[in-house]
Structures are given as structure tokens and as C-alpha cells.
Amino acid sequence: MMKILLSLFFTFALLQYNLPAQTYRAALLKSSIWRQGEISVCWENPTSQNAEGREWVRDSVKTTWEKYSALTFPGWKECNYASMGIRIRIADEGPHTKGLGSYLDGRHDGMVLNFSYRNWSPDCQDEAEYCTRVIAAHEFGHALGFAHEQNRKDTPAWCADQTQGTDGDITVGAWDKHSIMNYCNPEWNNSGVLSSTDIEALQKFYGNPDTKKEFRVELNTNAGREFVIFGKDDLVEIVVKLSKPGYFFIMGTTENDEGSTSYLLNFGGNDNQPEFLKRIAKHETNKWISIGSFDAAEPYGKETIRAVAATTNSLNLPNYRYDLTSGLFLVTDNQKRGINITGKDRSFPAGKSQYSETIIMIETRDTK
Ligand SMILES: [Zn+2]
Secondary structure (H helix, E strand, C coil): CEEEEECCCCCECCCCCCCCCCCCECCECHHHCCCCCECCEEECCCCCCCHHHHHHHHHHHHCCCCCCCCCECCEEEECCCCCCCEEEEECCCCCEECCCHHHHCCCCCCEEECCCCCCCCHHHHHHHHHHHHHHHHHHHHHHCCECCHHHCCCCCHHHHHHCCCCCCCEECCCCCCCCCCCCCCCCHHHHHCCCHHHHHHHHHHHCCHHHHCCCCEEEEEECECCCEEECCCCEEEEEEEECCCEEEEEEEEEEECCEEEEEECCCCCCCCCCCCCEEECHHHCCCCEEEEEEEECCCCCEEEEEEEEECCCCCCCCCEEEECCCCEEEECCCCCHHHHCCCCCEEEEECCEEEEEEEEEEEECCCC
């Protein structure tokens, strides 16, 4: 049984995930991978004169990194002092980023792009649109954590003197001559197009574009979502993520020697007026949100946590009663449902509303 400490902090919590411990081969900096699917972009110095260039940049990102991943890049308005995400200054100097990936989050002038090319690379004056698009696509690679491909240790000798900037520490695929991040690519910045290995690496860390259309609920814990085992007195934090605005409820099922019990999680109402449905607003989508912490305690056993979500307020809650002894809202019907549907995350449309369900299994043991 997991004793609910409190539905205490319904706050945004980003977990520190451990990436798979295999050794990949490509050029990303692991610690710089963004943890959210939505990375906002703003301009430090937008004017009507640079409006056209800003559109080229936005479109370049849309047709590359955004198109081939689950990422979205909202914003593109003027930055204020506290704006987070990628902050771009337009200046006539060498385009660059002041770091890789999420190290740019909220950093002033974190990316610098050139639209006029009077001082830097005057050859670009005749093809300002081409240069701007191609450079923007490359710099956004850095902004997602991609280092220069030619910095890799397996770079062939003919390209080895081109090393520049921060090295990556994870690699995907073989050394890629056609990478948009490779100075030794015979096509400059691969003409602003992602190579197939760029796309493979992008999707490995930032997901597949199909998931942007789906409505999906996901669950995770502070110890990951596979084979989660907690010992005595361990604190279990559970987080939920919805891909679109909507509503969800959580049903837990405990299985042990005494049988199985299902309960609904109360998000903060009192015992007479419990709140089982939680709403996720647009600005909360695609973020891990804590639904509370639990204390692994007796009786130990298997716990199934189920999240049921819909895009509209159309979810039918199971019947329940309040149990004074346990302090839980016990589900009085359909209990088998909580433990019979196995494994697969599901997403399905029904009428105007889209539904999605997922489960996570947790085992608690009487060990430290
Ligand atoms: Zn670069």
C-alpha cells in the first residue's frame, strides 16, 4: 500500500531523467537536452526592418527541427527581461550561440543571427534569404544540444583540423558527412536541410512528430517508469504529462496477499467534496506535473497507477465510497478494470473528445 502523504505540491516538476546507459555515437551534449517539448523563442531587438529576416528564421526552424520532432517552438515575439527559452539578437556579426541546448534557456543574446551581412560574410548580401535560412537551421541545432559533427573523435583525418566549439558527449550513428552540423559537409550547412542521421538523433532525444497530433497522457516517477521498485520509507513522486489541454483522474490499485483494492486520488478537495478531476490548461501541456508524493509503507505489494484523460470534461468516474479507516476513496465498482488492462498506452478518439489512458506499475518491498 502506498500511503498518500498529501496531494501536496501540484506544481511543475521536471524530473532529472537518466538517459539510457548505452553509448551512442553522434554529437550531442547530454546535459544540454531540453526536458520540455515546448521551447519558446523570442527576439531581443525586433524592428519592422528585420521582420522579413525573422520570418525566414521562423520558417527555417519550422521546416527542419520542428517538422521532424515532437518539439514545438512557440513565441517569436519581443523578449522581455525574464523571457525563458531561446533569446535571439539580430546583429551584423558572426552568427553563434552562447552554449548548447538548454544552457541557452533564458540566456540574454543566447543566439546571435545576422540578417544584413555588411561586416560579416558580405558574400551573403546577394543571397540574404538563403544564408539566413541555412545559418538559422544550423544554429538551432546548437540550441537543441547538437555540437559540431567534425568535433567527433571518429572524424576522418581530412576533416580533423576543423574542430570548433563545445564537444558533444553522446553520438548517434556513424560520422555523418552530410550533417547540418558538419563544417566538412561539401554542401554548406547541408543547404539548411537535416540529414537522415540528424533526424535520427533528433527523434532519439526529442520524439516523433506524430505525437504532436495525438492526445496522450503519460505517467512517470522519480525512479523512472520501468520496473519501479521502492523500499521501505522511500518517497515515491508521480508526475503526469498531457499532450493537449484536458482533464484527467488517477485511479490506484493495490494488490497484495489481502487481495486488491482500487482507490481514486483526491487532488485537494476535502473528504466531503473531493476533487478527482484535474484540469490541464494549455500552458501546462507537455510538461511533467507532480500529482503528489507517496510513502512506500506496509502492506507491501504491487501498485498500479492509472491515469485516464480526455480533451473535454466528459470522463465518467467509477463509483466510490469514502473509507474512514484507510482515508481512501475506494472504488466500489469495476475494480478489475484497474488491473486487467495491461501495458500498452492507448489513445483513441470518441466523438468530439479524445481519450487516452496509461498505467504505471510500482512495487513496494520491505527493504531499504
Ligand atoms: Zn556551429
